[in-house]
Amino acid sequence: MTLPLAVAAPRRSPAPVVLAAVRRSTRAVLRSPALLIAPVAQSLFFLLVYAGQLTTVGSSYLGGTSFITFLLPLILLTGVATGAGAAGTLVLRDITSGYLDRLRLAHGSTTPFLVGPVVAALIAVILQMAVTVVGAAVIGYRPASWPGVLAMLMLMLMLGLGVALLSTALAIRTVSASTTGLVTLAVFGLSFFTGVFAPVDDLATWMRLIATVNPLTYIVETARQLGSGDPLTAAPIGVAATGTLAVAGIAACALALRTARKNR
């Protein structure tokens, strides 16, 4: 029997496989209009509609803060929730077609083929946020500092990591498109229970109560403070919330993989 090539090949570091998996998934995102263009279009749509409708009114009650500066973090957050969910969609596609099994058989491990979609989704989120910020700048967004904007984008990227990991975990655990999309739906829905168009203190009492216990409120507030150069009073909870979401995502993926292994 001829020795198969893969057996004859020397053991290599996993880096080339991870890189190739990232390249492949990024290519898939770029070739799937629904995964890249839809979140960008959604972000620009909300930005233009809300800014167009509320800039004049909003600026009057925001005490000098520009309404677009106030609005942009929420627009970014909803876009991140949609864009990062692409990770789960890509993983689910590979699971249902049997391609993931085939890759696992070839490589011996599933991990690189899950890292690929997560990183690709984050690359898509970066592109999407860049387009949104440029769009905002075109209609009058002037941040206090661009490093602050960069920090805001990093915070959103961290949130995107959590969403991507959790949607991946759901894809592995449930192998269902509707369930995989639940993370995006939950984050998207919860984002409207923050101070969307007005500061939390100005909301109706019941809405203020919900916003106060909603961790996304602190992420949005932290992002606003980073963009406006205000003191970072919401940052401890905001950063902890994004970090917790990312850690929960890693734990959920590990658990989902363990369950999948057990059910094999």
Place this chain on the structure above:
Amino acid sequence: MTFDPIVHVVELTKIYGTRTALDGLTLTVTQGSRFVVLGHNGAGKSTLLEIVATLRVPTSGSVRVAGLDTATQAREAGRLIGLAPQSNALDPLASPAEVLDFQAVALGLGRRQRTRRTRELLDLFGLGEHRASRVAKLSGGTRRKLDLAVALVAEPALVILDEPTTGLDPLARIDFWAELTRLNQGGTTLLISTQDLHEADVLATDIAVLREGTVVAQGTPAALKQRVGTRTLTLDLSSDVASKALVSSSRVGFRADSDHGNRVRLGVSDDPAALRNALAEISGVAGEITGLHLDEASLDDVFVALAAR
């Protein structure tokens, strides 16, 4: 380095919750064979192939591929196997060249080997003109060829194909069978599951018939045909009463069935003594015979006799 048998399955059981998919199944696949697993839906074919391919873990029993235990040495055993699953398990957004290259990366091949292997396989399967097209835009037959090419990137000793020609048109099927035969002639062992008896007849050097998770018969196609009667004698009788009497007769010592009216199909043995006894019994039970027709046994007969619930 030789292994004979290449796949050795012993007392394999797989239970999903309360359902037993495989029930103490034992079989052997010899190196260089084209081994076909036949059975109804739910007979356990796909589960068996998935366990051999190291994708599932047995509840009990053992599977060895080239001497390696697929449960405890899954990674090593997996590297000897090329897999073409039931559906086209490919990246629909990539091109054939990208799919082959990515498979080679997953296998740990270096850049030079990857380039060479991708080129070789594109040429081998006549996929060169489609090398840059999206997989989603290829025809079913071309996708199936690519599926097989992906399974061959590592030049595996064993290729597992789960219902390989399902959904292909007749010409694409014939073309694909030719590819499989050519591959096997190069020394690759093929383990194939199918429900298509014609496909089994064309491809198989060995067959295992599965029923309810266990092997009810294993052997060469010729041996299995002989087992159910080497020939089928079709008799037209004077009445359907006679045909029913013959089918239900407990004295008739061979397989008898009737698919309509007064026609009866009988599995007839090559053994002269058995044939003499059978003819005597037929004349005793059947009454007047108005017509007869003798056919060589087919895998349909094997399937009806052995795989039927």
